Amino acid sequence: xxxxxxxxxxxxxxxxxxxxxxxxxxxxxxxxxxxxxxxxxxxxxxxxxxxxxxxxxxxxxxxxxxxxxxxxxxxxxxxxxxxxxxxxxxxxxxxxxxxxxxxxxxxxxxxxxxxxxxxxxxxxxxxxxxxxxxxxxxxxxxxxxxxxxxxxxxxxxxxxxxxxxxxxxxxxxxxxxxxxxxxxxxxxxxxxxxxxxxxxxxxxxxxxxxxxxxxxxxxxxxxxxxxxxxxxxxxxxxxxxxxxxxxxxxxxxxxxxxxxxxxxxxxxxxxxxxxxxxxxxxxxxxxxxxxxxxxxxxxxxxxxxxxxxxxxxxxxxxxxxxxxxxxxxxxxxxxxxxxxxxxxxxxxxxxxxxxxxxxxxxxx
Numbered sequence: 001x002x003x004x005x006x007x008x009x010x011x012x013x014x015x016x017x018x019x020x021x022x023x024x025x026x027x028x029x030x031x032x033x034x035x036x037x038x039x040x041x042x043x044x045x046x047x048x049x050x051x052x053x054x055x056x057x058x059x060x061x062x063x064x065x066x067x068x069x070x071x072x073x074x075x076x077x078x079x080x081x082x083x084x085x086x087x088x089x090x091x092x093x094x095x096x097x098x099x100x101x102x103x104x105x106x107x108x109x110x111x112x113x114x115x116x117x118x119x120x121x122x123x124x125x126x127x128x129x130x131x132x133x134x135x136x137x138x139x140x141x142x143x144x145x146x147x148x149x150x151x152x153x154x155x156x157x158x159x160x161x162x163x164x165x166x167x168x169x170x171x172x173x174x175x176x177x178x179x180x181x182x183x184x185x186x187x188x189x190x191x192x193x194x195x196x197x198x199x200x201x202x203x204x205x206x207x208x209x210x211x212x213x214x215x216x217x218x219x220x221x222x223x224x225x226x227x228x229x230x231x232x233x234x235x236x237x238x239x240x241x242x243x244x245x246x247x248x249x250x251x252x253x254x255x256x257x258x259x260x261x262x263x264x265x266x267x268x269x270x271x272x273x274x275x276x277x278x279x280x281x282x283x284x285x286x287x288x289x290x291x292x293x294x295x296x297x298x299x300x301x302x303x304x305x306x307x308x309x310x311x312x313x314x315x316x317x318x319x320x321x322x323x324x325x326x327x328x329x330x331x332x333x334x335x336x337x338x339x340x341x342x343x344x345x346x347x348x349x350x351x352x353x354x355x356x357x358x359x360x361x362x363x364x
Contacts (some may be wrong), residue, residue, distance in 0.1 A: 010357055011077050013037070013070065013117070014082035015061060015110055019046040019336040020054075022083050022125065025346020027051065029354065034077050037061065037070060039079045042328040043336050050324050061109040061242065069083040071116050079117045080357060084110045085125040085341050107138070111145040121184075121353060122146070125341050128157045131172055142174055151176030152183040158345060162189040165342045166197035166228065166289045173349065177356055187352040199303045200286035201226045203313045208305055209244035218242055236322035241333060242312035245297070254281060255306040261285030275299070284309075290317045295338035297331075311337060319344035 009032040014023045017036035027033055036047045036058045044056045057073055059066040084107040107124055114122055124142060131139045139155070146153035153176045160169035175184040189196070205212065205225045220238040224230040247255070254272045258264075264272055264281040272281050284290050284303040291300055297308045309317070311326055311333040318344045326333040 008358075010080040010354070012081045012083060013074060013079050013112065013113070013119075015082065016086050016106070017047055017056075018043045018339045019326065020051055021318065021320065021340030021343050022056070022085055022346045023047070023051055024320070025341065025343040025348075026081075026083065028347045029350035031081070031350055034079065034181070035070065037066070040336075042332045043339075046325070046327045046333075046336055061106055064100050064112070067109065067112050067116060070113055074117070078121050081121045081123065081353070082110060082114055082117065082119045083123045083125075083346075085339075086110070107142055108145070111149060112150055120178045120181065120357060122151060122174075123349065123353075125172040126172055126322055128170050128172045129153070131157075146174070146176040149176075150179055152179055152181070154186070154264050156183045156186045158186065160342055160345055161193070161196040162191060163187070163348045164190055164197055164228075164344045165268070165317075165320075165340075166199060166202035167291075167293055167317045167342065168289050169292045169342065171341070171345070175349075175353075181356045181359060184323050184353070184356060187348045190348065196289055197228050198287050199284045199317070201228050202232075202290075202316045203229075203251045203290065203309070204286070205229045206239070206242055206313060206316070209242070209307065209310065210305060213244045213246065214242050216241060216243060224292075229318055232316055232319075232321050234266060234321065234323075239322065240312065240325045241315065242310045243330065245330075247307060253304045255301050258283040258301065261288065280342070293318050294336050295335040297334045305357040314338070317340050 009030060012026050012031050012033045012115050014036045016295055017023060017038045018040065020036055023033040023036055033054045035055045035057060036044065036051065037059055038044050042057055044058055048056050054237060055073060057069060059069055110122060110124060136185055143153055155172060155174040157170050157172045160167050177184050205222050207221050220239050224233055257267055257271060258281050259266055260283055262283055264276055279299045282291055282299055283301045286303040293314050300308065302309055314337045318337055318340055319334055326336055
C-alpha cells in the first residue's frame with residue numbers, strides 16, 4: 001500500500017519504538033519504516049516479527065554513539081520522517097515526578113538525529129502532562145528545538161476515541177515540518193461521542209476463557225460481531241495472545257462484586273481493602289471505551305467476565321490488529337501493549353502528514 005497522494009513510499013525512523021504501534025500505524029498509511037530503535041530487547045523482537053521490512057537497533061538513546069549507529073544503519077536511505085515516543089514516566093500522572101529525571105530529557109536525542117538526517121517531518125508523542133508539569137519547561141524546550149532546526153511547529157492533545165480507538169486515552173503530539181511545507185494541522189475527528197467504539201464492540205467476539213485459560217495460538221469460536229472486530233481480524237486466521245490469567249478464589253470473588261463500569265468505591269465495606277486507590281478494582285463498561293491501557297494488568301477487569309483482560313483484549317483496545325503477535329513472557333507482552341502508541345491514532349496522523357509530504361510532487 002502506498003500513500004494516497006503520492007507514488008512515493010515515505011521513509012521513517014522510529015525512536016523509542018517499543019513493539020511498534022506508532023510504526024504500524026504509519027505502515028498502514030503507506031509509509032516504509034526503515035528502522036526501529038529501542039533499549040528493550042523483547043519489545044524489539046516483537047517489532048521485528050511484525051515489521052518484516054524494517055531493521056531494528058537495540059541501543060540506549062542517552063548515548064551520542066547511538067546517533068552515529070543510527071546514521072550508519074540508514075545511510076542508504078533518504079529519511080523523510082522521524083517519529084518518537086520518549087519514555088513518559090517523568091511526565092506521567094502516575095508515579096514520582098522528578099524534574100531532573102534523565103528520561104524527561106530523552107527528546108533531545110530526536111533533534112540530535114534530525115540534525116544528521118534532515119527529515120522533512122518530526123513527530124513526538126507523549127502524555128499530556130508533559131505540557132504543564134515543571135511550568136511547561138519540557139514543552140518549551142521541545143518547541144525551541146523545532147525553531148532552532150528551522151521547522152514549523154504545532155502541538156495538540158488528541159483523544160483516542162475520536163480516532164476510532166476504543167480506549168479513553170489522551171496523548172500530546174508535537175509535529176514539526178520543514179518551513180516550505182507550512183504548519184501541520186491535525187486530522188479532524190473521525191467519530192462523534194455517540195459513535196465511539198466501545199469495549200463490547202472491540203472485544204465482545206473473543207472467547208470468554210471461563211472454562212479454560214487458552215493458548216498462545218488458538219482459534220476463533222464465533223464470527224465477528226461488529227465492523228471493528230472484522231477490521232481487527234482482517235488478515236488473521238488464528239487467535240494469538242488470548243490467554244487468561246489465573247486468579248485466586250478471593251480475587252474472583254471481589255471482582256464479581258464490582259458492577260459494570262464500577263471500581264473499589266462500589267464494593268461492600270471490608271471487601272477489597274488490599275487495593276484502595278483511583279484505578280483499583282475497576283471493571284470496564286461494555287458500552288463505553290475502556291480505561292487507559294497501562295503497562296500492568298492487575299487493576300482493570302473485563303466488563304463481563306471476572307478476570308483481567310488478556311493481552312489480546314488489551315491489544316484490541318489499543319487498536320492492534322489480531323495479526324500483530326506479541327512475544328516474550330506475559331508480563332512483557334502486557335508492558336509492550338501498554339507502552340505503545342495506538343496504531344489507529346498513528347494511522348490518522350500519518351494519513352494527514354501525507355498531504356504535506358506530497359506537496360510539490362504532483363505538480364502542486
